[in-house]
Amino acid sequence: MASNNLLDWPEPIVPVQTLSNSGMSSLPQQYIKPPSERPSGVTNDPNLSIPVIDLASFSNTPEHHQEMLKAIASACKNWGFFQLVNHDVDTEAVRRMRSAWREFFDLPMEEKKVHANLPVTYEGYGSRLGVEKGAILDWSDYYFLNLFPSDIRNLDKWPKIPTDLREATEKYACQLISLCQVLLKAMSSSLGLEEDYLHNAFGGSDGISATMRVNYYPRCPQPELTLGLSSHSDPGGITLLLTDDNVEGTQVRKGDTWVTVQPVPGSFLVNVGDQIQILSNGRYRSVEHRALVNSDKERFTIAFFCNPRGDLPVAPASELVGPGSPALYQEPVTFSDYRKYIRTKGPSGKTQVQSISSTMQPGPAA
Numbered sequence: 001m002a003s004n005n006l007l008d009w010p011e012p013i014v015p016v017q018t019l020s021n022s023g024m025s026s027l028p029q030q031y032i033k034p035p036s037e038r039p040s041g042v043t044n045d046p047n048l049s050i051p052v053i054d055l056a057s058f059s060n061t062p063e064h065h066q067e068m069l070k071a072i073a074s075a076c077k078n079w080g081f082f083q084l085v086n087h088d089v090d091t092e093a094v095r096r097m098r099s100a101w102r103e104f105f106d107l108p109m110e111e112k113k114v115h116a117n118l119p120v121t122y123e124g125y126g127s128r129l130g131v132e133k134g135a136i137l138d139w140s141d142y143y144f145l146n147l148f149p150s151d152i153r154n155l156d157k158w159p160k161i162p163t164d165l166r167e168a169t170e171k172y173a174c175q176l177i178s179l180c181q182v183l184l185k186a187m188s189s190s191l192g193l194e195e196d197y198l199h200n201a202f203g204g205s206d207g208i209s210a211t212m213r214v215n216y217y218p219r220c221p222q223p224e225l226t227l228g229l230s231s232h233s234d235p236g237g238i239t240l241l242l243t244d245d246n247v248e249g250t251q252v253r254k255g256d257t258w259v260t261v262q263p264v265p266g267s268f269l270v271n272v273g274d275q276i277q278i279l280s281n282g283r284y285r286s287v288e289h290r291a292l293v294n295s296d297k298e299r300f301t302i303a304f305f306c307n308p309r310g311d312l313p314v315a316p317a318s319e320l321v322g323p324g325s326p327a328l329y330q331e332p333v334t335f336s337d338y339r340k341y342i343r344t345k346g347p348s349g350k351t352q353v354q355s356i357s358s359t360m361q362p363g364p365a366a
Contacts, residue, residue: 007120010133016141018109020218020298027222030137038225039251039258039292048259050252050269051075055182056086073190076272076280080233080287081252083267084183084240089175091266094242097172100165102300104143105216107161115159117144119343123157130346138347139293140228141216147173148210149309169212173304176240177210180306183238183270191280193319201279201317202237203309209335210306211236217249217291217299228291228299232347234273235339236307241269247299253288260292274353275308275335281316282328282357288349310336328357 019028053071057064075082104112117124119131122144128137143159146152158166184198191197202208217228228249243250243263250269251258261269277286293299308314313332321327333356341352 007118009119009128010131013116013127015109015112015127016139017105017216017218020220025221027139027220027225031139031226033136033226033230037227037230039223039227039290045254045257045259048254048257050259050261051079051082052264052267053082053084054086055084055088069186069190072186076187076190076276076284079252079254080272080285081261081289082270083261083264084270085264085267087179087268089172089179089268093168093172093175096164096168097302098242098300100162100168101143101214101302103162104159104165105141105214105300111161115143115157121146122343123154128346129342131344132346135346138229138291139217139220139223139226140291141218143214145169145212147212147304148177148208149206152209173210173212176304177208177306179268180210180238180240180304181205181208184306187238187276187284191283191317191320193317197317197319198237198276198279201308201312201314202306203312207309207312208306209236209309210304212305213303215291215299215301215303217293217301219298220293220295223293223295226293228293230347231288231290231349232342233277233286233288233350233353234271234305235275235342235352236273236305236335237275238273238306239271240304240306241271242302242304243267243269244299244301247294247297249292249294249299250301251290251292253290258290273305273307274338275314277353278314278329278333278356279317281320281325283320286350286353290347308335310334314338331356 057068112125115125117126123146125143127141181199185195188197189195245263245265248260250261272284272286274286276284311334313334315332316327316329
């Protein structure tokens, strides 16, 4: 049963970092996944790897430009993911961002708990997603912030310690929203749409929404029994994940196989969200992914979510609908309404986007 109106958590919150630091040797029952959802026994096909796309060619010669658009189209159709290199995000901005947020998670628990969040907005320091009472939980803590447009920011939720965290986050966010606008143009063109189609569908320069989730995965006594983040597709538009260069853990579903991402240093892991799947009328697919944990090392990632403005109705582009390609999503839906599902139910595979389709869709490309 969900708590009323997302106003409070259904059970007391215990930060996973606290459990990890207690020295426990076995996993608490509420974190043990059903056997079918556990990572144990998963094999990774060495012939499968996430595509790598070089963004430098986007502004290069026309021939290189077209090749890059083809590469983006192939990645979005067949994987829903790609690793992006030569993206022009400043390496110092990335270093400062990682450093500031790692320092935050190293603060005493009492200082972090001052920023404890509630499910109504999720902003702040938290340890669960979804308000179903008795739900099986994920082995992770996080910090969630609203970033753009600027009028949705609540600076009271931005930690003041470390002292450089706010400035580092602001500079990083500005660079990533600019990168997202480049990617939206590239995706639009690769779909055969006008270059600004997705940008405008998201709300234009003053309307595009962006949020951020800093993920902390503490060491786990029995990582074979749980997940850091359960299988899900992202409800928003596109996600840029700054991975942990030293500890792998992100897995992407490819048919019946889970492929472990091997991070390319200096890259961002980009994935298609449900809103792009809807706008592209299913040509580009959001794909299930999840996060593993391990017993020896903690892991740290930063997810930047670029989403449509909350009040805009999202529906398939008319140019992608026709006699041979009927609309898969008949009723437009706003992102504000759409994301209520994951905030209530927590990560749930692709249940939500499939539930609003007018026809049964195939799973991820094999």
